[in-house]
Amino acid sequence: MTVPDDLVRAVEATLFAAEEPLTVDQISNHLGKAEVRSALAELKAHYDGRGIRLVERGKRWHFETAPDLAHLLRREKEEARRLTRAATEVLAIIAYHEPVSRNEIEAIRGVQTAKGTLDVLMEAGWVRAVGRREVPGRPVIYATTPEFLAHFGLGSLKELPGIDELRAAGLLDPVDDEMIETALRPQPVDTSDEPPEPECDE
Known part of the structure; x- marks a missing residue:
């Protein structure tokens, strides 16, 4: 199928001028419902x-x-956002198990999660609240964002590396290895009201 040059140019201009990534529907609506x-x-x-x-x-x-x-465009003055171990654990759990509630995150980690940990991930634009679990108390559930995928160069969550890939790439030290393996392993969620062991996040 041949695409008219003016439509290709219009889509190109729309994306170039956009302040944020656009869905197919957003691009189409901007161009008068065109098939893009x-x-x-x-x-x-x-x-x-x-x-x-x-x-x-x-x-x-x-x-x-x-x-x-x-590397040609990276400013040396900028420092990469460094996450605490607690924030890294929470981000990994959300990415591999989403959508999850705070109680489910704590059940997997085995410790309480400080409110500030989720706040940091939400302020970074990598995690967002996506609704409430239809259970007593209706807890908020969290998931990753398109910004998370873009930052880590992922097309979708299906491209998240497995534990063997992370280990082979040398991205895990013994402590992180154990933490990531726990996050990736499917686990039953503890829905009891008994609080987990408290933790002081770094």
């Missing part, structure tokens, strides 16, 4: 191998710097 999937596919192929590329992260489209050129 073919135009997106053509643009994606056009930018393949160039200095910037068109990618889809969490069903949202945006331009990003080619991975092999990212």
